[in-house]
Amino acid sequence: MRTLRHPLAWLPPLAVGLAAAVAAELSVALLLYTTEGFLEALTVILVVELGALGLGLWSAPTSGGPGWEAMRRRWLLTLVAFTAAAGVAAGWDLAGGLASRPVLRGVGLASLAAFPLYAVGTLLGAMSAIRRDDPAPSPVGAPAILGAAAGAAMVGLLGARTPPITAYLGCVALLSGASLVHGRVLDRRTRTRTLAVRAAGSGRVRVVERIRGVRREKVLMDGGVVRGGCDEAGHPVRVWEEGAARLLAAEGEPVDLLVVGAGAAGVAALLAGPRALTVAEPDRDVADLVAEHLPELPGGPALPCDLLEGVLPEGTWGAAVMDASAWMDRAPVPRLPRRTLEAFASGLKSGGVLLVGGVGLDADDGRGLEALAAAASGAGFPRMEAWIREDGEAGGIVVLHRSGDRAPGGEPSPYASARGELPSAGLATSAPPAETPRGILRLPGWRRLRVEP
Numbered sequence: 001m002r003t004l005r006h007p008l009a010w011l012p013p014l015a016v017g018l019a020a021a022v023a024a025e026l027s028v029a030l031l032l033y034t035t036e037g038f039l040e041a042l043t044v045i046l047v048v049e050l051g052a053l054g055l056g057l058w059s060a061p062t063s064g065g066p067g068w069e070a071m072r073r074r075w076l077l078t079l080v081a082f083t084a085a086a087g088v089a090a091g092w093d094l095a096g097g098l099a100s101r102p103v104l105r106g107v108g109l110a111s112l113a114a115f116p117l118y119a120v121g122t123l124l125g126a127m128s129a130i131r132r133d134d135p136a137p138s139p140v141g142a143p144a145i146l147g148a149a150a151g152a153a154m155v156g157l158l159g160a161r162t163p164p165i166t167a168y169l170g171c172v173a174l175l176s177g178a179s180l181v182h183g184r185v186l187d188r189r190t191r192t193r194t195l196a197v198r199a200a201g202s203g204r205v206r207v208v209e210r211i212r213g214v215r216r217e218k219v220l221m222d223g224g225v226v227r228g229g230c231d232e233a234g235h236p237v238r239v240w241e242e243g244a245a246r247l248l249a250a251e252g253e254p255v256d257l258l259v260v261g262a263g264a265a266g267v268a269a270l271l272a273g274p275r276a277l278t279v280a281e282p283d284r285d286v287a288d289l290v291a292e293h294l295p296e297l298p299g300g301p302a303l304p305c306d307l308l309e310g311v312l313p314e315g316t317w318g319a320a321v322m323d324a325s326a327w328m329d330r331a332p333v334p335r336l337p338r339r340t341l342e343a344f345a346s347g348l349k350s351g352g353v354l355l356v357g358g359v360g361l362d363a364d365d366g367r368g369l370e371a372l373a374a375a376a377s378g379a380g381f382p383r384m385e386a387w388i389r390e391d392g393e394a395g396g397i398v399v400l401h402r403s404g405d406r407a408p409g410g411e412p413s414p415y416a417s418a419r420g421e422l423p424s425a426g427l428a429t430s431a432p433p434a435e436t437p438r439g440i441l442r443l444p445g446w447r448r449l450r451v452e453p
Helices: 011-031 038-058 068-094 096-100 102-132 141-161 164-188 239-248 262-270 284-293 338-347 367-378
Strands: 191-200 203-212 215-222 225-231 257-260 277-280 317-323 348-359 383-389 396-401 446-451
Touching (some): 011 038, 011 068, 011 102, 038 102, 191 284, 215 284, 257 262, 262 284, 317 338, 367 383
Parallel strands (some): 257 277, 257 317, 317 348
Antiparallel strands (some): 191 203, 383 396
């Protein structure tokens, strides 16, 4: 998953800094009501303000950043602090004589300066803690200082023409908007932690938990390659898996499904209706890692790890999905040998389909796709098409149609139908021309390519 910095990530700390400066300057203006004892009073106010801000910053976690709910509580605390300050400022204006009483001056100092600045400190400290754990960190300190300068200038320009309660309530409105923006910023950031690591045949394989806002995902990583994963509901994290499920959903009746690559079993979670699922993983260590740490993925009977070296049980599955990242050569278009394709053709029922997902069609010069089409044609897959993302997202899909889907009197392919529109697949309602192989005509977000062997 690519993590991008939100374009408004600088706005929340700037708004917080501006509000802090407004609170600090207004409290000085209200509390220093006389020139007598000016230096002593200013010293007390600055000590309280800076001390409150420092305590707030100190309360932030040292690593990891607060959780989603903890961050929300800090925003709420800050809003409550400035709302309370607005109420005290209103009373201060209505009964100016209250400032002459030491106890009430202490209450005013706590309400107008200490509480708001402490809340601001906790908020800025939490933002900084999140930044340390963010793969795409957003600035906090610089926008906060610039916001403080803007707040001080604003109070100086408005002067006595604007009642203090108006300024405090303006800060409440500003902070409310900034909290909404910060929620969007947190939605875009991703935190990761490694759950398990294992040395597999292809290298170092690990399961990583990714937290993005309120969404949690577990991802299987093989080096720098994503081998699959799912969210808490078992839905896959890779875009091509959703596309493969939509292609398979072209026919409403469930069929037996073979998935090669344990991390891609999430395709089955997107398909409606009960179906027999068989999962095959060439690397036993990867299979064990998935079984132990990704229980959310759909499971099924496991085939031997060397299945691609032999022959699959004849006529067993109506469809097969192969994860290209599970193939050992890791070429943009996997170089599947003819015996492997023949094994798939043997295992599929007449008119079945083989979907190869995660294919790097954007990085292929065309020769890899042509070579695969030629090998597939000689292995019992006379027709082939490719689907590529319109938005440039990596991971295309190659669909190989087993012979028999157009043979007179033969069993029709369960996925070679365009009889109507299915909401989940976005199929076209009109039938294709007679010379065009029947199948999905439109898949939202994807572009179809015909490939001739």
